[in-house]
Amino acid sequence: xxxxxxxxxxxxxxxxxxxxxxxxxxxxxxxxxxxxxxxxxxxxxxxxxxxxxxxxxxxxxxxxxxxxxxxxxxxxxxxxxxxxxxxxxxxxxxxxxxxxxxxxxxxxxxxxxxxxxxxxxxxxxxxxxxxxxxxxxxxxxxxxxxxxxxxxxxxxxxxxxxxxxxxxxxxxxxxxxxxxxxxxxxxxxxxxxxxxxxxxxxxxxxxxxxxxxxxxxxxxxxxxxxxxxxxxxxxxxxxxxxxxxxxxxxxxxxxxxxxxxxxxxxxxxxxxxxxxxxxxxxxxxxxxxxxxxxxxxxxxxxxxxxxxxxxxxxxxxxxxxxxxxxxxxxxxx
Amino acid sequence: xxxxxxxxxxxxxxxxxxxxxxxxxxxxxxxxxxxxxxxxxxxxxxxxxxxxxxxxxxxxxxxxxxxxxxxxxxxxxxxxxxxxxxxxxxxxxxxxxxxxxxxxxxxxxxxxxxxxxxxxxxxxxxxxxxxxxxxxxxxxxxxxxxxxxxxxxxxxxxxxxxxxxxxxxxxxxxxxxxxxxxxxxxxxxxxxxxxxxxxxxxxxxxxxxxxxxxxxxxxxxxxxxxxxxxxxxxxxxxxxxxxxxxxxxxxxxxxxxxxxxxxxxxxxxxxxxxxxxxxxxxxxxxxxxxxxxxxxxxxxxxxxxxxxxxxxxxxxxxxxxxxxxxxxxxxxx
Numbered sequence: 172x173x174x175x176x177x178x179x180x181x182x183x184x185x186x187x188x189x190x191x192x193x194x195x196x197x198x199x200x201x202x203x204x205x206x207x208x209x210x211x212x213x214x215x216x217x218x219x220x221x222x223x224x225x226x227x228x229x230x231x232x233x234x235x236x237x238x239x240x241x242x243x244x245x246x247x248x249x250x251x252x253x254x255x256x257x258x259x260x261x262x263x264x265x266x267x268x269x270x271x272x273x274x275x276x277x278x279x280x281x282x283x284x285x286x287x288x289x290x291x292x293x294x295x296x297x298x299x300x301x302x303x304x305x306x307x308x309x310x311x312x313x314x315x316x317x318x319x320x321x322x323x324x325x326x327x328x329x330x331x332x333x334x335x336x337x338x339x340x341x342x343x344x345x346x347x348x349x350x351x352x353x354x355x356x357x358x359x360x361x362x363x364x365x366x367x368x369x370x371x372x373x374x375x376x377x378x379x380x381x382x383x384x385x386x387x388x389x390x391x392x393x394x395x396x397x398x399x400x401x402x403x404x405x406x407x408x409x410x411x412x413x414x415x416x417x418x419x420x421x422x423x424x425x426x427x428x429x430x431x432x433x434x435x436x437x438x439x440x441x442x443x444x445x446x447x448x449x450x451x452x453x454x455x456x457x458x459x460x461x462x463x464x465x466x467x468x469x470x471x472x473x474x475x476x477x478x479x480x481x482x483x484x485x486x487x488x489x490x491x492x493x494x495x496x497x498x499x500x501x502x503x504x
Numbered sequence: 505x506x507x508x509x510x511x512x513x514x515x516x517x518x519x520x521x522x523x524x525x526x527x528x529x530x531x532x533x534x535x536x537x538x539x540x541x542x543x544x545x546x547x548x549x550x551x552x553x554x555x556x557x558x559x560x561x562x563x564x565x566x567x568x569x570x571x572x573x574x575x576x577x578x579x580x581x582x583x584x585x586x587x588x589x590x591x592x593x594x595x596x597x598x599x600x601x602x603x604x605x606x607x608x609x610x611x612x613x614x615x616x617x618x619x620x621x622x623x624x625x626x627x628x629x630x631x632x633x634x635x636x637x638x639x640x641x642x643x644x645x646x647x648x649x650x651x652x653x654x655x656x657x658x659x660x661x662x663x664x665x666x667x668x669x670x671x672x673x674x675x676x677x678x679x680x681x682x683x684x685x686x687x688x689x690x691x692x693x694x695x696x697x698x699x700x701x702x703x704x705x706x707x708x709x710x711x712x713x714x715x716x717x718x719x720x721x722x723x724x725x726x727x728x729x730x731x732x733x734x735x736x737x738x739x740x741x742x743x744x745x746x747x748x749x750x751x752x753x754x755x756x757x758x759x760x761x762x763x764x765x766x767x768x769x770x771x772x773x774x775x776x777x778x779x780x781x782x783x784x785x786x787x788x789x790x791x792x793x794x795x796x797x798x799x800x801x802x803x804x805x806x807x808x809x810x811x812x813x814x815x816x817x818x819x820x821x822x823x824x825x826x827x828x829x830x831x832x833x834x835x836x837x
Contacts, residue, residue, distance in 0.1 A: 174824075178729070178730040179693070179701060180686055181686060183819075185730045185732060185818065185820070186818065186821065187821050187823075193823060195831050198734060198777075198806040264708040266729045320812060322812055347817055348817040349818075352514050353514060356512075356515060360512070368513055368598070379597070397511040397518045397599075398518065402528070449812075474531075479584075479672070483653055484680055484685075487519045487521055487584050488521070489522055489526060490520075490522065490526060498527075
């Protein structure tokens, strides 16, 4: 059973998850993404994954865990947290721990091994976003969970261990520190100004128009004022909303336009660049929040995190977001 | 001139530092550590670095920036922050920025290109620690600076761009967020318990004796209860002290024993493993603090930071610190 442990000074939680009993030297082998060999996420290999929890597009009458699907969600075979059991909290002197209850799922974005998220057919990307929404809504009913983190690792350098297009979600029994900081920061601003800080950012960005990558009537993609890496992008709904799960199908269609344009522009600037994206949304079962605004953050893997960043939480970025925005806008797609 | 920018929601500062005008595709080339070629840090090449700010061991009568030194400190040729100028703060709508005033120095740990920090002669490692102490004391007199971050990147995967043994320091005009969180966390505990949390950790660790890697009468090395990565280690003074610069020469001698034993044990477990270490000490010109305790954190580069970690500030660690501690203690050195 995995275990959650809290750093007593910073309040940072970590997950101790021993997939297999590793020896120290096992860590030096860089895991490469499976290429050419057997792919457990490809159609026909459905039986090699844990049983699916959700699927789009399988023809009626066909049994679960058979081929013929469009988007498929399965539990992670090597989960960081496990779904069975009661949540148990305990102390050890001044330390705190919790057993590792949670969910860890894989959203398989396409049956086609060669597909890439940026170039998915719009109707398929729409299904992926609807699958995110569906899974978050479903997991919210489990009262052991406080938050669902949806994210994608694309490329080996960004942490992907499988090549087949997929994203992941982790349902957590506690609010992650980063989410708490974001909620707290946004709340302080709201208390001071009586306005959502993200809404104010969008207003200022549209007016300045030096960091807006693309937009439609419902969404905006921008390079944030203080990015951690070159080409970091945020995608936000233009109308205030604190929860991704409140989005309608129509709204998610408009999100697809902006998301795929942004990623294609990124790919046109730096072909094949590895990246992570993370959905930031409100905690599960929360009322709509006036001070918080859901969004995606896309972080390309271009600079390495070294001692300075570890120690300070301070990032050194070699290119201003105004420049990366210009490159992104000029890119031919 | 580099620029500091603040994320308006999280309060996280980043440095925009354009060393050269890069184009997007310049980022894909992984910089490798210079190997075999010209080394600007080797003796005889002193003129290729900016003029030294501090040196140990050069024979009397020899001019500055000549060979014959033991430990040498020079400004970084490609600094993240620059030393000249007045600190200027400005706003841009709801955003905050500051010009990039600071110091960025390189501590060259040995004239021998092949030396490695873990295997430095004790008298030489002692000089390195004394150089850290000396530089922090000196930079503290510059009232533009609030903090000096001392760190080492060892190995390319940990961010080192030069092979020659060296560490770095950055003097900052603001307190980094991580330092603030650590000070705040330690202060909350102190207010509640009237004791330093680090002193309590040391007491509990000595009593439990399952995470203590090594110790002498003045220092202790342990694998922390909630480590971010396998083989993370903290080195702490056993007697309460909030500032590294208050350490005597004798105390630093005893630090050398524990530091080099810890790193050699790490190297015996995973030969050549890349790592970062960071000195955590109190802000410049602060009075001694009852609630804070200086220490070093050593973080091996073994796991990759992927989307989940970016989004949550939550680390997944595949090996418990009790296991890594056992491996470290059993290692033959």
